[in-house]
Amino acid sequence: SLQDYNVWSNRAIIDVTELPVSMMFDDIEIYLAEGDGAYKLYDNITRNASANQITLNGLKPGVEYDIKYYPTLAFTTEAELQVGNAGFENWAEFGWEFEQSSLAGQSSPMTYYKPWSSSNSDHWWDSNTTTSLFDDLTIGYTFFKCYPLVHYSTDAHSGKRSAQITVANIGNGNSVLWTSGTWYVGELLIGKGNDGSKGGWKRSSEGHAFASRPSSVTFWYEYAPYSSSDKFSAEVWLKAADGTVIATASLPSGGSASEWKKVDLPLNYTVLNKKAASIYIAYKASTSSSHSCDRGGTFLEVAGSKGSSDPYRIKLSATLRVDDIQLNY
Known part of the structure; x- marks a missing residue:
């Protein structure tokens, strides 16, 4: 049989x-x-x-x-499937308007990005980038108070883009001299979230339909921690149709890499009498419970923009870039 x-x-x-x-x-x-x-x-x-x-x-x-x-x-036989947008070339652009409370009626724009093509309704990936976008900010140093946690970078392993995931301090009290906001850790995941104002992002589902069983997951990364306590994490699982986890892989403490580095995570199958029905991959920019940053903030490239004239000078702790995810069979 x-x-x-x-x-x-x-x-x-x-x-x-x-x-x-x-x-x-x-x-x-x-x-x-x-x-x-x-x-x-x-x-x-x-x-x-x-x-x-x-x-x-x-x-x-x-x-x-x-x-x-x-x-x-x-x-x-099963097909050798791959995840969608595995090279993170596709990003949709959105606009965010926030009020400056010290100037009645004045608002400022912020652009943020989601990891999917605007022409494709089948979204594999989502992020918590809107967690750090707020509705009401005091005037001055707005780039310290409203910032998209996950976006694309033109620093890529291959192609033109990679996913960039950051740890940033966001809050009205932030200035060049002071850091008094809240630390937010960027997350990129296969699944869906509900975007909301004032940090209202919530994860609504994990995983995407997937009907194959790979032996390992390969990806490339660069990681710039601020301190030795900064480590990024990667997590993978496959589930059967009844929700049973049939295989897992993880990298709980990813370290510094100034140039693109390859990682191969073998999948450990603990259930062999069920087929895969969904796959989940997630990256977190830091697993540390405490963070710190430079006094004056850091200029960071976001979607190809960088420099003192751009609104991407932030109180930054760590930055993770991920590219070219591949499932091996």
Whole structure:
């Protein structure tokens, strides 16, 4: 017999439940037909006599097979899927208006970005970037008081863009001399959030529909911590349709990297008798419980803009850039 959950993208595991009296386990021959093709002897197999299982190795992803031994079986391998916007090239631009309370009727604009294409309704990624956007600010040093936590950078491993995730201090009391606001830690995740004013962002769902089981997750990153206590984190899970977590991977304490560095996180499958139905990947700019920053703030490139004439001088603790996520099979 062949259970659905035993069919992967590149292998399938057959349970040998019964054999003719005259046939031994080691005598079983496998004949495989790809699509409408002819049956051919298939010898790329692994026998496990103690478990009464035969594994067919080296199969092609997303292909329908027919198999003959005893009895005849048919199956289709999983496709080798990838996550959407894996290179973070697509970003949608939004505008935010906040009032300056010391000047009646005056408002200031702030641009922020979300990690999806404005022409695509299937959004894989979201971020908590609007957590640090506020409605009412006192005049002066507005860049210390209203800042998008997650956006794109033109510093990319490949292509033109990467995701940039920051830790910033936001608040009305901030100035060149003083830091009296609240620290906000940027998060980028596969899922959805509800945007709201005055830091009203809330996570509404985690994960995206996904029907394959990769062996590992690879990504590239740069990380500029402010102090030795700053470490970024990465988390991955796969869930079955009933919500059971079937595989996990994590990087709980990512360290400094001034140039692009590759990470490969093996997925640990703890449930093998269920198929994947959703995938979740999340990055957090810092896991530290305390943060600090330069007195005068930091000029940071946001969506290609940088310099004293731009509104992106902030009280900054750490910056994480992520690019080129790949699922390996």
